[in-house]
Amino acid sequence: MGQKVNPHGLRVGVIKEWDTQWYADKKHFADNLVEDNAIRTYLKKKYYECNISKITITRLLTDSNAIVNVKIFSSSPAKLIGSKGENVNGIKAEIEKIAKGKTVSVNIMEVRRPDTDAQLIAENIALQLEKRVAFRRAMKQAITRAMKAGAKGVKTMVSGRLDGREIAGSEKYHEGSIPLQTLRADIDYGFAEAHTTFGIIGVKVWVYKGEILGKASEAPKKQEGGNANVNA
Template sequence: MGQKAHPHGLRLGIIKKHRSCWFESNQYAQRLVEDDLIRRFLSQSLQSAGVTDLIISRTLGNHINVFLKLTKPALFMGAGEQQLNLIRQNLITLLGQQRKDYKPEAILVSDKTQPRVTFYISEMAQPESCATWVANSIVEQLEKRVAWRRAVQKASRRVARAKIPGLKVQISGRLNGAEIARREWVRQGRVPLQTLCADIDYCQTTAQTIYGTLGIKVWVFRKIQPTM
C-alpha cells in the first residue's frame, strides 16, 4: 500500500503554520488533550455557523485565545452574542472539569484556577476554497439520502464556479446502500499533492447514513504559494 502523508503536516514550516501555538514543558500531554477537547466542542457547538478554521494560542496567566474562521459569523453578532457567551462559559466549565479528572496530583498551582477563554471571530471570504466546508456540504446531503454522485457533483460545481484550481473527493463505504462497501473518488482540475509549495487544504470526516458510516476525504488545491 502507498504511504500517505497529511497535506498540512507535510508542508509545516514551508507554507503552513501550526494550528496550536504554545509552548509547555511540564503539562504538554494535558494541554494536547485540552486542545482536542476545544476543537471537538467548538466544531459541534458552532456547526450552524460553519467553522472552517480553528487556531489555538496560549499566553501566560492561564489565558486561551481561540481564532475562528466562520462562514456565517453574523449568527453571533448582536442578539447572537449572548449565545456565544454561553458557549464560552460551557467551554470554561468543561476545561475545568477535565483538569480535575486528568491526574489531579500532577496539576500545577496555576492550573487550579479557571482558564480564561477569548474568541476572535473572522469571516471566511471564500468558503468554497475550504475543504472543511466542502466536506460538510457533502455530509449534509448524504445524511438526507441524496445519492453520493449527485452530492459530489453539486459540490464540484460550486467549487468550479468559485474558480478554484482543483478538487479531489473520496468516499468510502456502502454507497447508495450497496451490499458490498467500495471506494469511489472524483477529481476536478489538478491537485499536486507532492508539490510542497502547493497550498492544499484537506479534511476528513464521516457521514452517518441509514446504511452505515461513510468516510469522506476532500482535498482542495488553492494556488502555488511562495515558501516562508
C-alpha cells in the same frame, strides 16, 4: 507518499502553520493537549450547523495567569455569534470550564470563500448524504461550485456502503490538477463523516488553490479577507 499523508501536515513549516501554537513542559503538556481537544470537540458538536472550518488555539503564559486565545473560522459568523453576542458569551463560559480557570479570549472570523474551503465542502457533502442525496450528484455539484469560485483543482472521495451496497467501496471525482507532492502547492484538505442508515460514510476533499513562494509566515491565510467579528 504525497498521496498517503495529510496535505496540511506535510506542508507545516513550509507554507502552512500549526492550528495550535503554544509551548509547555512535560508536567502540563498532556493537560493542555486534552483541553485543546475538548474545546474543538465541544465547538464542532455544539455549533455544527454554523459551518466551522477551522479552530486555532494559542496559549500565552504571564506572571499572574495563563491566557487561552481561541479563534473560530466560520462561514456563518452571524449564526455563531447569536443575538447581541449571546452565543459568544456562552462559548467563552464553556471554554473557561474546560480550561479550568484560565483567562479565555474568543475571536470569530468569517470565511469569505466557503466554496473553496475543503473542510466546509466535505461537511456539506456529508450533510447531503445524510439527507439521502445521491453521492455522485453531491460530489459533482461541490466540484463545480469550487471551480467556479476560483479553485485550480478539486478532488473528492467518498468511502463506505455507498447507496446501501453490501460491500463497502470508494468512489472519487476530480477536476483540474492536484499536485500533492509539490510542497509549495497550497492544497486545502478536509474530512467529514456522514452517519446514514447503512453506516458511516467518510468524505475527503482536496482543493488546490495555486502555488505559494516564500516561508510559511509569508503565506496568505486560508481565509482570505476574513475579519474578526467579535472579541470576547
